[in-house]
Amino acid sequence: MEQKKHYSGLTDAQVLKSQEEYGSNLLTPPVKTPLWKLFIEKFADPIVRILLIAALLSLGISFIHNEYAETIGIFCAIFLATGVSFWFEMDANKKFDILNQVNDDIMIKVYRNGNITEVPRKDIVVGDIVLLETGEEVPADGELLEALSLQIDESCLTGELMIDKTTNPDDFDKDATYPSNWVMRGTKVLDGHGIMEVKQVGDQTQYGQVAQKSTEINEEETPLNVQLNGLAQFIGVIGFALAILTFSALFIKDLIQNPISLGQLGLLGAAILGLIIALSKVWIPILYDAFDLAGKKKSIPASVSKKGWFTWFIYGMIVFIVCCAIGYPFGVNALQTDAWISIETANRVLQYFMIAVTLIVVAVPEGLPMSVTLSLALSMRRMLQTNNLVRKMHACETMGATTVICTDKTGTLTQNQMQVHQTNFYGLTASQSLDDSEESNLIKEGIAVNSTAFLDYTDPQKVKSLGNPTEAALLLWLHKNNIEYTLLRENASVIEQLTFTTERKYMATLVHSPLLKEKILYVKGAPEIVLSKCREIKTFEGYQPINEYRKQIEKQLLDYQNQAMRTLGFAYKIIEDTSNASIQELVESGLTFLGIVAISDPVRTDVPDAVAECLNAGIDVKIVTGDTPGTAKEIARQIGTWKPEDNEENIITGIDFEALPDDVAFERVKKLKVMCRARPTDKQRLVQLLQQGGAIVAVTGDGTNDAPALNHAHVGLSMGSGTSVAKEASDITLLDDSFKSIATAVMWGRSLYQNIQRFLLFQLTINVVALIIVFLGSLLGHELPLTVTQMLWVNLIMDTFAAGALASLPPNKDVMKDKPRRNNDFIITRAMRSNILFVGISFVILLLGLLFIFPTDVNGNISRYDLSCFFTIFVMLQFWNLFNAKAFATGKSAFNGLTHDGGFLSVALIILIGQILIVSFGGDVFRTEPISLKDWGIIIGGTSIVLWIGEIIRLIKRK
Secondary structure (H helix, E strand, C coil): CCCCCCCCCECHHHHHHHHHHHCCCCCCCCCCCCHHHHHHHHHHCHHHHHHHHHHHHHHHHHHHHCCCHHHHHHHHHHHHHHHHHHHHHHHHHHCCCCCCCCCCCCEEEEEECCEEEEEEHHHCCCCCEEEECCCCECCCEEEEEEEEEEEEEECCCCCEEEEECCCCHHHCCCCCCCCCCEECCCCEEEEEEEEEEEEECHHHCHHHHHHHHCCCCCCCCCHHHHHHHHHHHHHHHHHHHHHHHHHHHHHHHHHHHCCCCHHHHHHHHHHHHHHHHHCHHHHHHHHHHHHHHCCCCCCCCHHHHCCCHHHHHHHHHHHHHHHHHHHHHHCCCCCCHHHCCCHHHHHHHHHHHHHHHHHHHHHCCCCHHHHHHHHHHHHHHHHHCCCEEECCCCHHHHHHHCCEEEECCCCCCECCCCEEEEEEECCCCCCCCCCCCHHHHHHHHHHHHCCCCEEECCCCCCCEEECCHHHHHHHHHHHHCCCCHHHHHHHCEEEEEECCCCCCCEEEEEEEECCCCEEEEEEEECHHHHHHCEEEEEECCEEEECHHHHHHHHHHHHHHHHCCCEEEEEEEEEECCCCCCCHHHHHCCCEEEEEEEEEECCECCCHHHHHHHHHHCCCEEEEECCCCHHHHHHHHHHHCCCCCCCCHHHEEEHHHHHHCCHHHHHHHHHHCCEEECCCHHHHHHHHHHHHHCCCCEEEEECCHHHHHHHHHCCEEEEECCCCHHHHHHCCEEECCCCCHHHHHHHHHHHHHHHHHHHHHHHHHHHHHHHHHHHHHHHHHCCCCCCCHHHHHHHHHHHHHHHHHHHHCCCCCHHHHHCCCCCCCCCCCCHHHHHHHHHHHHHHHHHHHHHHHHCCECCCCCECHHHHHHHHHHHHHHHHHHHHHHHHCCCCCCCCCCHHHCHHHHHHHHHHHHHHHHHHHHCHHHHCCCCCCHHHHHHHHHHHCHHHHHHHHHHHHHHC
8 A cells, every 4th residue: 555545435325326226235044944845855755755656555445445554554654754854854953053144233444425434234335435454354345445464364265364465466466266456255354454445245245146056956866865766766667567467467367267248348448548548647657767777768748747637537538438439339338237347347357456556555665764764864863973963864875975075175174274384494403492592582582573463372272373374373383382472572672563565575573672682673574585685694503694595495495385385584683772774774784584484284184094095985085275276286295186197187276167168177077186276166166067977076165165065065064163154055064174074974874875775675575575475366366364464564663673773783894995886876786686586585485385384274264373473484584684684795794793783683672572572462453363482482493594594605705
């Protein structure tokens, strides 16, 4: 700021006009989703949807048979699954302290009506002239009119802790993320002061735009939902195909046994065809699901997807009437009663239709939504113990599918606190230890007094820095050496001080030194500037000409700069008491060089190992930061992502990335390892391009600038110490700010997915057995030897307990040795399919064999006692198969770690005790009677062969 200027500011009339034209300086708060809508969203789960269809079909059967237990059970499964999911997510949300309601009543100094006055931040308008002082937060976006030693903390927007701002075009940083003469809302003044003209307010500021993007609705489906949707399609297609096959077989069998006339067959065909047309919105989507599963994806015709049920019902009626009209010339009169089939035949056809619908209902795994919900809910609670506060339930599992992690640098990979990396004071010994020597006193006092920073000792265990981060790092170094800077600063008498500016690039302080009993000028700043003002250097051997050490110093500086460190040079001069020269003249009169200091924001100690774990697990780690290319590349090297063979294709600046067309950028992001000088929109675009390529993207961040990417990623991970906007946009908050917690979350997610697969293996085996028995029973003319209430126990209660047992299994660390699954992989693997079919068919053969072995009375009925044994054998087969499901895909025995799996053992015990109680006291409700202890022993021991066969197979595979 070379020349002072007079500012009048806006008049009251101009303020009102500006408000009308550009709006107020308020941020639009995010719209909160109503609780009822949050609950309704839980019904979007693909399995819940197919379960709803099954429930409606089951309700139709219930009206006919006046038996509602199965229907009630299915609706209970639906509401339990959705209710538990809703409750756990609401509970997690309560744990978030959402702090994005900024205090808009903070008073800001502005020029108004020719005077300096204070107005609330919310009343700032475009055109206002605002005064900025050290420690204040910038109230809006604007252009600097004046700047003196102005340094801004832009970490909330760019990740940069300290940015020099100036109005001198010659000193503009061309590589800066934002122009050097521009300041943004939400950033803080670290040092100096300035005057700005407001150009953007409220939602139009960079801060406001970022906040808006962080609340945009993200339509990206979670990997688990995609795979469950595929499973729902598969179940729907198989159930529907089996239902058609069963109805067709029974109908043809009935026609053979009970022939009807050609006219009756024609009218019956017309009725069935009309019904098929009326139900087009049911079977056509299932048909297209079959195409999708076959790899021939087609869009459902608009006439089906857009037209309502009533329209298709009318179409069905028209087709039926037209068919009847066609038959009229051939002597088939639909208005005559004898032209139709008999009531007995109609009842049989309706019964066949009900059996077909029953097959669809049996095919649907009622317990699956509950198992997924319980698994996710339990994982939410247990992940909290590992410092992962999960806000959105599906994020637990999605972390396991992650293929790319886009992480910011400051505060996530680094400690977000500048520290002295190394000192090179040439007057000290090689250990650089401080003592009471003259050299040490010059260094100690020079750092303490020639500074504007402070330290906060409120928490002795974690001293905080205040003010300029670089200067604070020097004070922390003194603190680490057990030197109190406050005593040195208070005892020294400051005569004159020249603050740091971007033009000078150095700071100088003239003091009366109580340590050296002299008047001393201390100078620190950019090493090349300080060096240029020095004639000699103070070394351990004494004073030497500076030129003899210049090359050595420049080499050391280059080494530090290549490691992305800030460097400072230190010099001093003893001043004669009689000197009347100004401080600027003294600086130019020949200084003595003391040395250089390298300062860095060090990488967190646990980050390299955590990154290596993610890389070994097949997950790409990309750094996205507002830092310079050199700094970003060096951090990437330190954490292990940047390799010697990497080149310019692996790094890009935000400005260059924005200039790339989408097709070029799409290919570039695959190779990208570092994006530097990135802005919020750059990070968001990177995430979306990665997602278009099929990647499952997790984003980490702690600043407001990270919020849009956190929101649009599959999983957003914010830091516990991050901004409230970042937390609000994220799915998981890392309470310990540790990247290691991300690796832990991946392990949890993969283990959770395995647990869901194990449950599917267990439940679908039950469904396959039930389906085949219902199918064969209907074709052979036998009723299912299991009642509706018995099936309710097996299909719902037992499955829910099994979900709890398998969900309670501890995470498996071995999953981090695997590569991420592909997003389009079917959730049922080939090994699972083989296991389900082999075990299921084996159980069917055994159970059907029992039906032939059990004695029957004269009417062909089996006694209730034997049916109770049959029911118990059916359940115990599934009981022992639960242990096989636990060991599936681990390569270990089912007994491995069983003593530590208290949850699994407890649930297994509940299932066993529950079966004993139901058989012993179920009576007419469950159609059971007590079984003798001898038979209980035979059944439990005999069915345990399921487990022993599984153990033998696993033992053979291990060898």
